[in-house]
Amino acid sequence: MKIKKVLVSQPRPEQAQSPYLRMADKLGLEMVFRPFIQVEGLTAYEFRKQKIDFAKFPSIVFTTRTAVDHFFRIAEEIRYTVPETTRYFCTSEQVALYLQKYTIYRKRKIFFPEDGELKTLIKSMQRFKTERFLIPLSDVHKADIPRDIRKEGIRLTKVILYRTVSSPLQDLDINTFDALVFYSPQGIKSLQENFPNFEQGDKVIAAFGKSTHNAVKRAGYTLQVAVPTAACKSMTEALEHFIAENNTKKK
Known part of the structure; x- marks a missing residue:
């Protein structure tokens, strides 16, 4: 069977020179992009059930821009004013720069590893080892980052601020692809939930x-x-x- 129509379980690339779009042109394919999963924020009520007090954490660890968005969203919903003295430790420069959406970017309070390595970020965190760190996460997340940070004796607390759920896809005719x-186990779960007879x-x-x-x-x-x-x-x-x-x- 010749492959003519491909379904990619991600959003359509914004850049015209996307490798997927170049491949479609080169091989004469119809390429359809559709996210199989989406992020849903926890409510303030659901957050409070975790009994986490933001005020007890002078340092926050961010792994994604989504985590940044939901941290500040929840802070606003519970009427918590994030102190100017809060330090942010980001796993990438991309996430660190994204913080400018919510706070003034200062090198003394926003840290990221220039080499992209978690161990480099951990060295920066160890300067404040006596403090408590908070890491906002999704309900579905990789355990390696919190685990590796805790291995170094850093007091890290996880808080779930958003969840990954299946996108509604019933309008797709899956049999035409x-x-x-x-790109994720959740994508496979979404396939099964949306198309139980697939x-x-x-x-x-x-x-x-x-x-x-x-x-x-x-x-x-x-x-x-x-x-x-x-x-x-x-x-x-x-x-x-x-x-x-x-x-x-x-x-």
Whole structure:
């Protein structure tokens, strides 16, 4: 079966020179982008049930821009004024710069690792080791960052401020696609929730990351394109190679 129509479980790229769009032009594909998951903020009531007092944490750790948004959203909803003295420790420069949306950017209160390494950020945090740190997270999150920070003796508390839920996709005719691309286990869960009678058949499934690979297999599907590998780190590169090879096979 030739692959002509691909569903990518992410938002449509904003840049015209996206690798996905270049691949679509090169191989003559119809590329459809649709997020399979979406973020939903916890209510102030749900937050209060966690019995977390923001005032007890002079330092906040941010891993994503979404975490930044929901921290300041909840602060506003519970009428908590974030002190000017609060320090922010961000896992990337992108997240650190995003803080300008909510606070004045000062190097003495906003930290990020210039080399992108968590261990470098932890060294900055250790200067304030006697203080308590708060890390806002989603209900579904990777445990490695909090775990690695705590290993260094830093007093870190997790707070859940938002959750990942399945997007409504019933308007999609899933059977019209030849290939489906996933980036998270939650995407596979969304596929099952939105299309409980889905049968893979000849459809190609591509997945990024070990946890997503495992989710595909647990769901009983066949995984044809698994990324990353030693030879291929990029989903678009692996998918382009697979489709080009598949579509030129003699039947």
